[in-house]
Amino acid sequence: MHHSEFIVNIAPSLIFLFFSGVFRHIIWTMNDRIKLQSLTATTQHKILMGNSAIARGLIESGCEVMTAYPGTPSTEIFEEVVRYKKELGLNIYTEWSINEKIAFDIAYAAAIAGKRSAVSMKQVGLNVASDSLMSAVYTGTVGGFVVISCDDPGPHSSQTEQDTRLFSIFAKIPVLDPSTPQEALELTKYAYEISERYNIPVIVRPVTRLCHGSAPVSISELAITNREAKFKKDPARWAATPSFRLKLHKELEDKLIKIREEFNSNCNFNFIINENIKLPLGIICSGVAYATVSDILNEADTPLPILKIATVHPLPLKLVEDFTCKFSKVLVVEEPDRAIEIQIRDRRNVLGRETGHIPSAGELLPEVVYESLRRAAEETKCEKLLPQQQLPELSIDFVRPTLCPGCGHRASFFSIRKAKANGIFPSDIGCYTLGINMKSVDTVLDMGAGITIADGLAKAYAKDNSNIPPIIATIGDSTFFHAGIPGLLNAHVTGSAFVLVILDNSIVAMTGFQPTAESGRQADGREVPKVSIESVVRACGIEFVEEIDPYKINDFVELVKKAHNHVKLNSKIAVIVARRPCALLEPSTERLRVKVIGEKCNGCEYCLKYCECPALKFNSSGDKVFVEDSLCTECGVCIDCCPLEAIVEA
């Protein structure tokens, strides 16, 4: 499925673009470098996904070390670097790390040894890496160091709608916000320039629609840096104690003043369009929100003055405030939160989230932005108004995501619930979060919390010392390695007691099959040492560790009961490793065709609710279940799920 780059000749389209409305303006307004790249005959043009464009920006900058932990929408950035590495034979060190904090440190270390490096992650991954981030901004870099943290307004595939740009203000790190794949490539290269000019890490922050949006991009030559790794000892910096930290903090503040000045006066990624149109309303926007605003106004043939900002922090205050003072009102359009808006000092004429002109939650879809623009134009009595939208009042039924047919997790969740229906089921982040559909997942907080929430609940109930319910936690294999191990260790050494089922499908499935610590190989195909989950669990001190094939429902149910008894009798943790490769990646070779015996099925829906396989469906009269053969993977798990024994081998 992974074809994020399609090579086509799009030179005619660029000529078309040049002679068309908004783009002509941008090409004229943006810097010479971009002009040349877009228009010279020697550059190649490709349709690139935003993530691929960022990867291209990294290798065009001579990035020598790239690390990441997978997470939607960021995953393909790293994968594209690996693809370029393989296709072009580049000498880049690449690594899927165990978690984002580790990925950050590996890449940062390369940068303080003088190399250009990068780390990519999703926005909640930045939370995991934040301890390192906060400190690394103080100590700074030698080689260019670019952190790519992808936000997910919506959210489409995340637990929060947090804004990396706000995190950047907090961490005092420059952040760049690309609006199109082309700009993402250019800003990635610019990030290296800033990073090396001021010896500071720089964040590039795309959003989902940029990451997974495709557009024609002009690419250029690769830069090969091949710098020798050279760590120069400087304890006052790399091992700074608090008194030296104060000095570093002052240095950082000085750097930010200089960077702000560069962003104010010498950064062509910030620009104004329709500057000479005299209207009471101006727009400030950044990132994909700029692309959306631009399309809406262009289509409505309603030009408004727009200040487009790429350098959200440190905000070029002079540029922004010179703009805001020209208008009776200025609408700030950005997502997912207020980062430009809160940096503007005099907000008396600023419209945005603070004034309720932009919704505080949710993605800035074109309908939303349209209404914000329309309302602002109406309130400022702009001459040419956007007409009211007539949006369709259609009832739309959305199909929820489900575990795939044949998924081992389905079988595990069924068995866990069957063994202890009265249990509490803390779980974690991954495909198996979809166990909520089967009522076998009660909590999902963040990576690793399947274990720590179970630990905390066990302790809260144990304190009362009565009515302790069975607590059966689930966590995936990659998530266990990512953030589960310290939690398990903590639970064991503090005397906690619960059942933990580690759902091992031997891959990071949700984000598109990345290797785990058990795989013994890395993204680029090289073999690496591997470790077994059982050995790690035992090393944490756990005595009860048993493996099971989740397809063996009856054995699994008995094992969960046995594990629970161990917990009750010994007040200790019991770990079950449910092992079955991802059905998408490695379908089972043993096949069991199934059918429903019509006379036995009474339409109780038990299988639909608790087995919840997409291949099990109600017939058209809605009174009996049948097996949709085209979806069935013949795993046979549903045979053991039907309480009436109506599902049998065909």
Place this chain on the structure above:
Amino acid sequence: MKIVITGTGGQGVVFLTRLITTASSLEGKHAVSTETHGMAQRGASIISFIKIGNYLSPLIRRTTASCAFCLKESESAHATAYLMPGSQLFLDSEKTSFKEDLTTYITKNKISMTSISATDKAKELGNPRGGNLFLLGFALTRYTGHALPSLDSLCAAANTLSPAKFRDLNVQLIKLGYETGSRLNGER
């Protein structure tokens, strides 16, 4: 010109999106698109957008698209919400039993609907997942606007994008859809 594609994860919405985007580029048009990844792909409702022309953002505002492909009947309302009056909806389905509000909306806005059981036809060719390409080929024979690329461009794009194993079959599916549509047009 804006095109919307709806379906559920695993039906080939993403491939169809890339195919049309690439074919448009082959014709020298500026095309931007966006697709769904991650958890939302696990069998859930998904939507893709393609914009051809002078656009920066791949997102489409409701009621502004000129054409929609819907790979599953249950996803019709999702697609229709993005269509402008007088536009065209292409649906992979034998019969249509829409909810009343959707039928009313389609009639009121003069949205012309073409439905064909494309997946069944693709199954006959030995590819139960090829309904998307059959529907596309079929749609070309009924489409009256200017958004869609030509049959040649689409086949060329299918050649570029398909894994070697499926290359011939994919091109064949588009052509078969086109031939079926042409034949039925002749019979009408």
